[in-house]
Amino acid sequence: MSDTERVGRVAAGQAEAVLDPAGLNALVQVLRRRGRTVIGPTMRGAAIVLDELESAAELPYGWGVELEAGQYRVRRREDGAVFAHSAGPQSWKSFLHPERVRQWSADRGPTGELTVREEQPESVSYAFLGVRPCDLRAIRILDRVMSGGRYRDPAYLSRRTGAFLIAVECTEPGATCFCVSMGTGPAVDAGYDLALTEVVDDGGHRFLCRSGTDEGAAVLAEIPCRAADDATRTAAAEGVRQAAEHMGRSMPPVDLRTLMRDTLEAERWDDVTARCLSCGNCTMVCPTCFCTTTEDVTDLTGDHAERWRRWDSCYDLDFSLLHGGPVRATPRSRYRQWLTHKLGTWHDQFDSSGCVGCGRCIVWCPTGIDLTEEAHALHQEAAGQQVDAP
Numbered sequence: 001m002s003d004t005e006r007v008g009r010v011a012a013g014q015a016e017a018v019l020d021p022a023g024l025n026a027l028v029q030v031l032r033r034r035g036r037t038v039i040g041p042t043m044r045g046a047a048i049v050l051d052e053l054e055s056a057a058e059l060p061y062g063w064g065v066e067l068e069a070g071q072y073r074v075r076r077r078e079d080g081a082v083f084a085h086s087a088g089p090q091s092w093k094s095f096l097h098p099e100r101v102r103q104w105s106a107d108r109g110p111t112g113e114l115t116v117r118e119e120q121p122e123s124v125s126y127a128f129l130g131v132r133p134c135d136l137r138a139i140r141i142l143d144r145v146m147s148g149g150r151y152r153d154p155a156y157l158s159r160r161t162g163a164f165l166i167a168v169e170c171t172e173p174g175a176t177c178f179c180v181s182m183g184t185g186p187a188v189d190a191g192y193d194l195a196l197t198e199v200v201d202d203g204g205h206r207f208l209c210r211s212g213t214d215e216g217a218a219v220l221a222e223i224p225c226r227a228a229d230d231a232t233r234t235a236a237a238e239g240v241r242q243a244a245e246h247m248g249r250s251m252p253p254v255d256l257r258t259l260m261r262d263t264l265e266a267e268r269w270d271d272v273t274a275r276c277l278s279c280g281n282c283t284m285v286c287p288t289c290f291c292t293t294t295e296d297v298t299d300l301t302g303d304h305a306e307r308w309r310r311w312d313s314c315y316d317l318d319f320s321l322l323h324g325g326p327v328r329a330t331p332r333s334r335y336r337q338w339l340t341h342k343l344g345t346w347h348d349q350f351d352s353s354g355c356v357g358c359g360r361c362i363v364w365c366p367t368g369i370d371l372t373e374e375a376h377a378l379h380q381e382a383a384g385q386q387v388d389a390p
Helices: 021-033 133-147 154-160 214-220 230-245 256-262 268-273 281-285 331-350 371-382
Strands: 016-019 037-044 047-052 063-068 071-076 100-108 114-118 126-131 164-168 194-201 204-211 292-298 304-311
Touching: 016 021, 021 037, 021 126, 021 204, 021 214, 047 071, 126 133, 133 154, 133 164, 133 331, 164 214, 194 214, 194 230, 204 214, 204 230, 256 331, 256 371, 268 331, 268 371, 331 371
Parallel strands: 037 126, 126 164, 164 194
Antiparallel strands: 016 204, 037 047, 063 071, 100 114, 100 304, 194 204, 292 304
16 A cells, blocks of 8 residues: 555645544544534434434434335435435534523512523534535525524524534435536535535545645544545535436426516416415424524413523414504425525525525425425416426
8 A cells, every 4th residue: 555545644734535434433532532512313203304413423314215205204314324324314503503592581570570581602612414405405595584683692692603513415305306407515625624525435435535724624634534636536526417317306497586586476386285284393403504593482380481582484374463453474485485595595694595405494384385396386477388387
């Protein structure tokens, strides 16, 4: 074996290396020694979920998923691939923008005096292992929403600042993936500390790893690995290229922002909302939906009170409630609000689309509503074409 192939440790300035499964476990341990809470995919029950990892052994080796509209199933794979599965029911939003956050608490003393304590953001140093390209873009969108404007969310900033992101390029898209249509994958472009591309072939099970930041290069320097070789680079690039050509879904090849603007009175809205339950599942699993409400709670004595911020959904009838009633009183108006905002007016607020093509909303809709199908139907109706029945 030549010097360039010998197992060793890369210098901090080297941008690429090849890890084997043992090197992946070393990566987890290095991050934990650095005080990071490592979050990554793991099997829990009948789903691949995101949870804290103590070692790479907890990753879903040999597990894949079967996805369709309204359907999610895990399945055993013939190989031992770690990241050959599509986005699960959670996204990294669950850790950066949690479902419930206490904002303050208050206590009334024996003589009636009130003591109010503002909740301080928790101090946590995350390392996210296995961030898909679509989810990497979603984090960048959340950054813009939660910390890029005049009003910044301290709870989000406390979790996001300094988070170490390990992206994983997709080589096996699911049936509901459409990241190519949204320009968000399957390759990663920016915003990561380390990027992995998994390769399983006759040359063995390995990961092409490249650094995107100085900290990423420093972490890589502490991991047993070997220099990147042309065979691994070629296999990794081919896997990503094949994934781009085998997307399960696609958006119509038009300006979606204009399409949403020009079809507000389309008949298709009646069709889709006849199937919509207004349950809000799509907003809960979406990695970029960020809406919240507040709720106040007290204990049975009435002497202790808390204010919590929790996720809310534009599908909730009370979401647009004003004096006199809700602004969007019908399922048609609420579904249209969600889709036109996600694909259209999000650009007006945040200079980007709010959709990253992960397909979660399709998978976790109980009636199997597919936003790509609805976009195609709106396009067909706008063009005067016969709209296919769902």
